[in-house]
Amino acid sequence: MTPAPLISLVTSPGTNYSNSSTISPPIPLLSGLLMSCLTMIFGTISNLTALGILTKTRARFRGQSKATFLLLTVALLLADLGGHLILGAFALYGHINRGYKMVELKSNGNFCNVFGASMVFFGLCPLVLGCAMAVERWVAINRPFLHLSFKVAHAWQVVLLLTTSALVLALLPIFNIGNYITQPPYTWCFLPIQDSQSTVDKYLVLVFLSLGLTALIISLLCNILSGIPLVKARMKSRNCYRRPSAHGVHHVQSSSMFCSLDVEMLVQLAAVTVVSCVCWGPFFINILMKQLTWGPNNQEKGFTLQSVRMASWNQILDPWVYI
Secondary structure (H helix, E strand, O other): OOOOHHHHHHHOOOOEOOOOOEOEOOOOOHHHHHHHHHHHHHHHHHHHHHHHHHHHOHHHHOOHHHHHHHHHHHHHHHHHHHHHHHHHHHHHHHHHHHHHHOEOOOOOOHHHHHHHHHHHHHHHHHHHHHHHHHHHHHHHHHOHHHHHOOOHHHHHHHHHHHHHHHHHHHHHHHHOOOOOEEEOOOOEEEOOOOOOOOHHHHHHHHHHHHHHHHHHHHHHHHHHHHHHHHHHHHHHHHHHHHOOOOOHHHHHHHHHHHHHHHHHHHHHHHHHHHHHHHHHHHHHHHHHHHHOOOOOHHHHHHHHHHHHHHHHOHHHHHHHHHO
């Protein structure tokens, strides 16, 4: 959801925030700005490196059954890269405004609307694309004949459908269906997760929460259901090696190589899913608590900052699974 540059943006100490249009005291935060730049550059380089690795190893995925997984993986890394570049630029702009121009972001302004829409879009895209990867692997392993009918064109359609759905949800407040507001410490914009301004706002927050949680749950289930037959296949392959024959050795070796690549892809996918659950879990719990009005407000605000920091690591750790 949140790019790494926003980590220092939402947590920099030494500034007293109010609901006015100015910030006091006027303390330039050069160190925080520098940290934002460094983390933005690091995240961008990480995603570009992961994309480069996938490009060099694309020969292993030339088979139709692996090409769809590769396409979804590239789409996931591109979404993470876009989150770093676009959201990182917004975060730096807000950082400069707060530290040097002494101006807070204004709720419902054009910049806040675009910032909030980008947060929602680049937050949902990695989750739903990761879910699509998990479903694709489940079909490939448990329904191989059905998976043979899947083409790269079908994978493109899935990517377009999922990204368009995330984009539509993100753009609704821009067309006056809901609102984006500034979030404490008033340097970033998102849906009103604490004090919904209308019923539509509450529904948008619940839709965002439902989509994110559903994507994580489906990913976990598909990974588990895909891992069980692979474990059984590996155990069966080892038993066959104990009873080799002149005709069976080549067959066992080829099936072992096939299982090895499937296991490698599943391990990568499982790592991405675990990273998403760890990074996004606190933020989703935070939203759920606020919708149910659990806990005092001061604890909720502190939890919001912590959960935003956790979610921001998702786009940094994803590419390192492939690096």
